[in-house]
Amino acid sequence: MKGVTDDLKQRRASSFGAVASAYAEHRPDYPEEAIRWALSPVTADGSGADGSGAAGGLAGLPVLDLGAGTGKLTAQLAALGTAVTAVEPDSSMLTELRRQLPSVQAFGGSAESIPLPDGSVRAVLCGQSLHWFNLERALPEIARVLAPGGVLAGLWNNDDNRVEWVAGLHEVADGATSPTLTARLLDTAQMRLADRTPRFTREETAEFPNGQRRTAESLIATISTHSKFLIMPPPEQERVAGRLRAYLGSRPETSAGEFTLPMVTVVLRTIRKG
Numbered sequence: 001m002k003g004v005t006d007d008l009k010q011r012r013a014s015s016f017g018a019v020a021s022a023y024a025e026h027r028p029d030y031p032e033e034a035i036r037w038a039l040s041p042v043t044a045d046g047s048g049a050d051g052s053g054a055a056g057g058l059a060g061l062p063v064l065d066l067g068a069g070t071g072k073l074t075a076q077l078a079a080l081g082t083a084v085t086a087v088e089p090d091s092s093m094l095t096e097l098r099r100q101l102p103s104v105q106a107f108g109g110s111a112e113s114i115p116l117p118d119g120s121v122r123a124v125l126c127g128q129s130l131h132w133f134n135l136e137r138a139l140p141e142i143a144r145v146l147a148p149g150g151v152l153a154g155l156w157n158n159d160d161n162r163v164e165w166v167a168g169l170h171e172v173a174d175g176a177t178s179p180t181l182t183a184r185l186l187d188t189a190q191m192r193l194a195d196r197t198p199r200f201t202r203e204e205t206a207e208f209p210n211g212q213r214r215t216a217e218s219l220i221a222t223i224s225t226h227s228k229f230l231i232m233p234p235p236e237q238e239r240v241a242g243r244l245r246a247y248l249g250s251r252p253e254t255s256a257g258e259f260t261l262p263m264v265t266v267v268l269r270t271i272r273k274g
Contacts, residue, residue, distance in 0.1 A: 024070035024096050026222040028157050030127060034208040034265045035076060038153035039063070041271055042122045058082050064121045064145060066111055067129025071097035073155065074104055077125070085121070087114060111138035119147045130154030130268070131187060135196055143199040148274035152193070152200065153267055157210055158184045160262040165253045172247040176229040176240045181264050188268045200270040208265045215258050216248040 036058075043057025059081040065074045068086035070093050077084040078101065086106040088094040097106055109115040111126075111133040124142050126133075131154070142152055161167040161180035170177055179187060185205075194202045214222070220241055223229055229237060248254040 021070075021096060022221065023093070023225045024072070024100060026218065026225055027070075027072055027128075028210065028212045028222075028263065029072060029076060030155050030157065031208040031210050031265055032076070032080070034155060034206070034210075034267050035073075035080065035125075037206050037208070038125060038155060038267050038269050039082075039123055039151065041151045041269070042149065061123065062121045063123045063125060064114070064116065066114070066124050066126050066142070067132060068097055068106070069093050069128065071101045071104070071106075073125060073127035074106075075101055078104055082123075085116065087111075087116070112141060114141050114145050116145045118144050120145055121150065122147055123151045123153070126152075126154045128156055130191075131156075135191070135193070139193065139197045139199065143197065143272055146272040148272060150272045151269055152272065153269040154188070156184050156188075156266045157263055158266060160264050163262045165251050166262055168251075169244070169247060172243050173223065174240055174243070176226065176232065176237075177223050178226045178228075181266070184266050188266060191268070193268075193270050199273055201273060203268050203270045205266060205268050208267070210263045210265045211260045212263055213258055214261045216245060216254060219248065219254075219261060220244050 039058065039061065042061065061082045063077055063082045063084045065071075065077060065084055065086045068074050068088045071086060074084055074086045074097065084104060086097055086101075086104055087109040088097060088106065089108065089110040091108065094106060094108055097104075107115045124146055146152065158179060158181040159166050159170065159177065161170055161182055167180070170180055188205060191203070194200050223244065224237070224241070229240065232240065253259055
């Protein structure tokens, strides 16, 4: 998160617990093909390594959802048959995750101090969370819990600002939204995980369409769960929400009720060396 001070980053990272139930309700899921692509290097038969989303090899695969939040990605991993464990540092988010997914093993913990044994998982997936980590401390911990040849992957859902009205939405939001697709691709390129530690291979990235059905009010509710919005003073939140409501009401793409918000899921993956 280039240009963000440590104090501001911590304020934003710790802001989600206050809206845990809204986060669970409004944040989008991930495309199944994106999850399969992230995991394809460690499936039993290697199926899906070409991004095809083939169905083999996920049953019982030990996976860690790190920075799991309220369990959006955790639930999808469980539905795919993996043996998923969730780790989340925020107690309110963890409580919501356990409420939503009582059968999933879930622990309090952070990327910098993972409460799992050495080499205990084949994959570590991070949905909307990898950018919050202190990578200098987190990468050795992730390498510790990953078996050799295991995969580390970050997944991010992003508004597609190549679409004109979406770019305008972000201008009106005045910094309250999450990064656009363009900004996310730049951020992921600058992570350079392999340059930070010799334990991981050079990263690969892929993009997957993930359009979401929204109304003006549900889109504003989603934006209201983003950290930049959450740390704003209440009067500023009201001002931004009013601007967004007016903009969405003025656009032909969004003024007639339900519409599709163009989104793209970016996946970055790297392999733990043996």
